[in-house]
Amino acid sequence: MSAGEVGTVERAAVTGRVAARRARRRGLRDREWLWGYAMIAPLVLGLGVFYLWPVAQSVYYSFTEWTLFGDATWVGLRNYERLFADPANAKALKNTFLYGGLSLLGIPLSIGVAALLSTRGLKLVSFYRTLYFLPVVTMPAAVAMIWSWLYNGDYGLINYLLSLVGIRGTSWIANPSTALYAIVAVGIWTQIGYNAVIFMAGLQSIPDQLYEAAALDGAGRVRQFFKVTLPLLSPSVFFVSVLGVINGLQMFDLIYLLFRRGNPAREETQTVVSLFFTRAFEEGAKGYAAAMAVVLMVITLALTVVQFRMQKRWVHYA
Amino acid sequence: MTGKTWALVCAGALVAGLAGCSSSDGGASGGKVTLTYAYWDNENQGAAMTKIAQEFTRTHPNIEVKLQFTPNKEYWTKLQTAAAGGTAPDVFWMNGPRIGLYASQGALLPISDQVARDKVDMGKYPKSLVDLYTLDGKRYGIPKDFDTIGLWYNKDLFDAAKVKYPDASWTWDDVRAAAKRLTDPAKGVHGIGAMAWPQELYYNTIFQAGGYVISDDKKKSGYDDPATIEGLRFWKDLLDQKVSPTVQQMTDNDPIEMFKSGKLAMWYDGSYDAPQYARTEGLDADVAPLPAGPKGKATVIHGLANVIYAKTEHPREAWEFLKFLGSEQANKIQAESGAVIPAYEGLQDSWVKSMPELNLRAFIDQLPDARPYPVSKNTAAWSAPEVDAITKAFSDGQDVEAVAKQFAATMNAALSQEK
Numbered sequence: 001m002s003a004g005e006v007g008t009v010e011r012a013a014v015t016g017r018v019a020a021r022r023a024r025r026r027g028l029r030d031r032e033w034l035w036g037y038a039m040i041a042p043l044v045l046g047l048g049v050f051y052l053w054p055v056a057q058s059v060y061y062s063f064t065e066w067t068l069f070g071d072a073t074w075v076g077l078r079n080y081e082r083l084f085a086d087p088a089n090a091k092a093l094k095n096t097f098l099y100g101g102l103s104l105l106g107i108p109l110s111i112g113v114a115a116l117l118s119t120r121g122l123k124l125v126s127f128y129r130t131l132y133f134l135p136v137v138t139m140p141a142a143v144a145m146i147w148s149w150l151y152n153g154d155y156g157l158i159n160y161l162l163s164l165v166g167i168r169g170t171s172w173i174a175n176p177s178t179a180l181y182a183i184v185a186v187g188i189w190t191q192i193g194y195n196a197v198i199f200m201a202g203l204q205s206i207p208d209q210l211y212e213a214a215a216l217d218g219a220g221r222v223r224q225f226f227k228v229t230l231p232l233l234s235p236s237v238f239f240v241s242v243l244g245v246i247n248g249l250q251m252f253d254l255i256y257l258l259f260r261r262g263n264p265a266r267e268e269t270q271t272v273v274s275l276f277f278t279r280a281f282e283e284g285a286k287g288y289a290a291a292m293a294v295v296l297m298v299i300t301l302a303l304t305v306v307q308f309r310m311q312k313r314w315v316h317y318a
Numbered sequence: 319m320t321g322k323t324w325a326l327v328c329a330g331a332l333v334a335g336l337a338g339c340s341s342s343d344g345g346a347s348g349g350k351v352t353l354t355y356a357y358w359d360n361e362n363q364g365a366a367m368t369k370i371a372q373e374f375t376r377t378h379p380n381i382e383v384k385l386q387f388t389p390n391k392e393y394w395t396k397l398q399t400a401a402a403g404g405t406a407p408d409v410f411w412m413n414g415p416r417i418g419l420y421a422s423q424g425a426l427l428p429i430s431d432q433v434a435r436d437k438v439d440m441g442k443y444p445k446s447l448v449d450l451y452t453l454d455g456k457r458y459g460i461p462k463d464f465d466t467i468g469l470w471y472n473k474d475l476f477d478a479a480k481v482k483y484p485d486a487s488w489t490w491d492d493v494r495a496a497a498k499r500l501t502d503p504a505k506g507v508h509g510i511g512a513m514a515w516p517q518e519l520y521y522n523t524i525f526q527a528g529g530y531v532i533s534d535d536k537k538k539s540g541y542d543d544p545a546t547i548e549g550l551r552f553w554k555d556l557l558d559q560k561v562s563p564t565v566q567q568m569t570d571n572d573p574i575e576m577f578k579s580g581k582l583a584m585w586y587d588g589s590y591d592a593p594q595y596a597r598t599e600g601l602d603a604d605v606a607p608l609p610a611g612p613k614g615k616a617t618v619i620h621g622l623a624n625v626i627y628a629k630t631e632h633p634r635e636a637w638e639f640l641k642f643l644g645s646e647q648a649n650k651i652q653a654e655s656g657a658v659i660p661a662y663e664g665l666q667d668s669w670v671k672s673m674p675e676l677n678l679r680a681f682i683d684q685l686p687d688a689r690p691y692p693v694s695k696n697t698a699a700w701s702a703p704e705v706d707a708i709t710k711a712f713s714d715g716q717d718v719e720a721v722a723k724q725f726a727a728t729m730n731a732a733l734s735q736e737k
Contacts, residue, residue, distance in 0.1 A: 069402045069423055152570045154506075174569035176713075261705045262514055263569045264713045281395055282702050284419070 055297075062291035072287065079291035089292070091267075092275040093299075099184060099271060100248030100303075106188035106195060107240055111233070113192055114199030133193035144257035147186050148173060173258050179265035183254055191247075195240045202236035203229070234315045242307050249300050252277065272296045349380055351635045356386040356410035358393040362593065362657035370648045374639055381635045401425050401627070408630040409639055412459055412623050414450050418695035420625070421453045427626040428456040432637050438644065442663045446690040447621045459623030460644035461661035463652060465589045466617045466681045466688055467522050468605040469493075475500055475507060475583040484584070486683070488609035490526070490552060493584065497561040500583035510584040511573040512553040512562035514709040516701070517691065519586050521618045524549030526611025531692035532729075536736070539700070539729035541722045548612070550711060554718045565712045577603075589659055589681040596673045607680045619688035621661055700732040 062079055064072035083089055117128055135143065150157050153171030162169040172182040206229060214224050252273040259266040259274075270278075272292060280289030357367055364387065371383035386407055388396050394416065400406040401420075412420065420426050433440065440448050443461040451459035469484050476483055479500045484492070497509025513519060524531060529546030532539060540546045556562045563576065577585040578598045586608065587595075595603050608617050624643045626636045642648055649662035656672035659681065670678040694700070707725035711718045 067423055069398070069425055148570075153567060154571060156570075171564075171566040171570050174566035261702065262565075262709050264565050264709050265569075267706055267710065278702065283699050284398075284696070285699075 058290045059294055061287055062294045064287045064290075066284075066286040075287065079288045080295075082288060083291050083295065088270070088275060089272070092270045092272045095180060095269060096249055096251065096271045096273075096296075098180060099187065099251045100245045102181075102184040103187050103191065103244050103248040104241060105184075106191045106244065107237060109188065110192050110195035110240070111199050111237075114196040114203060117196065118200055118203050129197075132196055135190040136193040138190075140253040141257060143186065143190060144254055147182075148258055151182055174263055174265055176265040176268040179259070179263075179269050183251075183258065183269065186254060187248070187251065191244065195244075198236050198240055199233065202233045206232045231316045235317055238307075238311050238315045242304060245303055245307065246300060249273075249296065249303070350382065351380060351632050352382045352384055353409060353632060353635055353639055354384045354386050354407035355639070356388060356393075356397065356407035358388055358390040358411060359657070360387045360389075363652070363655065366652050366655040366657065369651050370643065373647065373651070374642045377642075378635075378638060381638065383639060404629055406627040406629070408627055408632060408636045409624055409643070410627065411462065412451070412625040414620050414691045414693045415697040415701060417451055417458065417623070417625075418453065418693055418697060421456075421458045422695045425628050426458045427628045427630065427633060427636070428458060429460075429626065429637065429640070430455075430457045432641075433457055436641060438641060442646075443644075443661045444619065444621070444685065444688070446619050446688060447623070447661060450621070450690055450693070451623045451625070459625040460640055462622040462624050462643065463658035463661050464619055464621030465659060466619050466684050467518055467586055467588050467608060468617075468680050468684070469608055470577065470585045470587050470595065470603055470605050472577070472580055472583050473602045473604060475580065479583070483604070484606040484609065486607050486680075488606065490523075490609055490611050493609050494556070494559075494561075497556060497584065498559065501561045503560075506581055508563050508576075508582055509561040510556055511568060511576060511582045511586075512556045512565075512712065513568045513573050514553075514565060514705060514712045516705065516708070517618050517620060518588055520550055520553060520708060521692065522586065522608055522616060523552045523611060525616035525618070525689045526608070526613060527552070528611075528613030532694055532733075536694040537733055539726040539733065541726035541729060545613070547719050547722050550708065550718050550722060552611070554712060557712055564714065565709060577601075589678070590657075592673060592676060592678060593656060596676055604677050605680050606677065607684050615684070615687040616689050617684045617687060618691055619685070620691035694733060695736045696732070699735070700729040703728055703732075 061072060063074060063076060065075045065079070066072050113132060116122075117125060117132070122128070149155075151172035153159060153169065153174065156169070156172070158172065159169035170178055173179050210228050210232075211224055214228050219227060250273055251271045255269060255271055255274040256277065259269050273296070276289050276292045276296070279285045279292065355367070355371065357363065367385055371385055375382055393411075397406060397410065406425070412426075417426075432438075438460070440457075440460075444464055447461040447464055448457075451457065451461065469488070471484055473483070476496075479502075481496050481499050484496070493510065500509035501507065521531060524540070524546050527545045527549035529543050529549045530540035531546070553562075557564065563571075563573070563581075568576070571581075573582060573585065574587070574591065574594075576582045577587075578595065578601050580601070592605070595601060608615065624640050626633065626640055630636045644662070646662050646665070649660035649665050650668070652658060653660045653665045653668040654672070656669065659666055659669045666682045670682060672678075704725060707721055707728070710716055711721035
């Protein structure tokens with residue numbers, strides 16, 4: 001019996017134990033695998049039944065034409081042909097991009113608000129935070145109503161304030177040349193609170209040492225902001241801008257509530273989603289509307305992919 | 319992507335997939351049958367509907383009526399969804415713009431045979447309404463009520479401007495002259511409100527000018543007809559002369575409210591708004607027949623009907639209820655509530671007397687000149703864009719003729735898709 005043999009035996013014993021342990025662990029892992037799926041099953045089923053299946057159905061219906069009471073007949077690409085031929089869709093798409101693009105203007109504003117709210121020694125800070133966050137949790141219907149009063153051409157507060165400085169305001173949301181921008185302003189106003197919360201969290205995660213180091217290197221406050229704060233805040237900016245663009249592309253509730261039929265600005269302010277609603281539920285063209293929804297989905301996806309691609313150029317993860 | 323995206327993207331598909339939540343719970347338990355009756359005006363007519371349902375059950379003890387109220391704004395979406403799922407109410411309210419679509423898609427039970435068998439006298443209802451609910455020779459509904467349009471005026475403003483009150487002899491020229499004299503920019507008062515509302519305003523003047531909205535065979539739009547355009551121009555001129563608030567102003571401020579608060583001296587509106595004008599404190603208003611245009615007098619008449627769902631499980635009982643809804647007794651209950659003019663002949667008087675301070679007779683007197691509300695099989699396909707187009711035509715700097723002709727093409731395209 002050589003030492004080596006002993007070693008071999010021992011080694012064999014060890015190997016056996018390890019193998020057994022591995023086997024046990026694999027069994028456990030098998031069960032873990034099962035358990036994992038069991039855990040996510042409710043979510044997967046929910047997503048499948050309530051999101052993915054309807055999406056598949058929507059795509060299917062976009063190739064059909066509906067009678068009022070739900071008999072779908074296959075019409076191939078006809079809905080898509082009509083869709084690209086209708087100038088109302090081009091206008092709605094242009095408006096949708098305008099809403100999405102202009103709503104990005106809210107980001108610098110939100111950063112400003114977040115920076116102010118993060119100021120050390122600020123009194124009543126929770127009061128201000130609540131104030132800025134209130135529009136986020138207010139019902140869109142209430143927001144629309146209040147703003148339609150503020151924007152009223154004859155009796156609105158905004159025109160009253162303007163009249164004090166000698167400016168005669170217009171009917172902001174009935175005038176085709178101002179209505180779109182008036183709504184963008186409301187949209188930004190409702191988003192600032194939400195965005196500011198994200199930016200405040202982002203600001204807090206920037207370590208103080210970096211500012212101290214920058215100060216030692218002779219950077220002033222402005223330079224610190226652009227060289228330290230902004231790069232390190234870029235992940236938050238990215239997140240907020242992706243959400244902002246998606247929300248902008250889906251602009252519906254304010255449009256629906258403020259631009260009823262008979263509003264001269266209605267045609268100038270329609271978005272893809274509000275036009276979708278009109279086609280599907282007012283005019284009864286469900287197949288056509290499904291095609292609109294599919295196109296919007298593709299556009300939203302494409303834009304989001306582009307944003308994710310572009311982030312490599314400007315987003316810095318610390 | 320957020321859940322909201324998917325939710326929105328799929329809204330269309332979902333609505334189709336969901337069956338209506340309210341079904342006619344048909345189970346005939348012990349020979350008893352329950353019918354569902356859907357309607358959309360609870361504020362003015364809820365009480366009358368309840369009373370009618372109770373009265374019916376009293377005389378037909380084996381049939382119970384369950385009332386199903388849905389606000390007007392959601393009524394059609396809900397009904398359409400329920401009908402797609404095969405679970406619409408047994409009996410429900412129907413209007414002119416929708417009847418073509420519902421009848422042509424087979425959602426309504428034709429009642430011609432029942433009417434003939436039970437000898438229901440359709441001559442008791444205004445002919446234009448009976449015709450409105452008859453498609454391709456088949457009857458689908460029994461008229462429930464009707465409405466016409468009148469010229470409402472604010473007596474105080476007329477007195478202050480020393481203008482004679484409107485009467486049956488008035489023409490368009492009288493309206494123009496009065497509007498000019500009644501307008502007082504210093505007080506923010508305008509002579510009249512020229513809003514792009516079809517039923518209350520421009521349909522009436524189109525007919526008075528000898529124009530038409532849709533051809534009799536429902537194949538052609540009337541919006542490229544010079545007479546139709548003249549009917550639109552009547553309002554455009556009033557806007558251009560600034561004797562009416564702008565369309566933008568009336569978008570910000572509902573013209574009905576402007577009339578109620580003394581900012582409009584004259585206002586074209588339907589009989590259905592009489593109760594709110596009678597109720598308004600500090601408003602001393604009355605109503606006259608619509609002034610005559612170049613081609614004489616005309617007013618739009620529209621009215622609702624009760625109809626039966628094609629797939630009802632109780633067609634026999636539903637017909638019994640429909641017959642009762644069209645009866646003199648049920649119409650009397652409606653008349654006494656004052657909310658609507660009952661469709662049944664001879665009962666209009668009790669409605670006229672329900673608000674003695676107003677000259678409601680003006681609405682009834684116009685019946686010989688009444689023109690049916692223009693509809694086709696799929697009215698919504700062109701009537702919705704029509705409001706957008708006419709609103710545009712009435713806006714500053716727009717040429718009525720050009721916009722109307724452009725819309726005629728849109729409307730003709732929509733009509734050509736009707737089968």
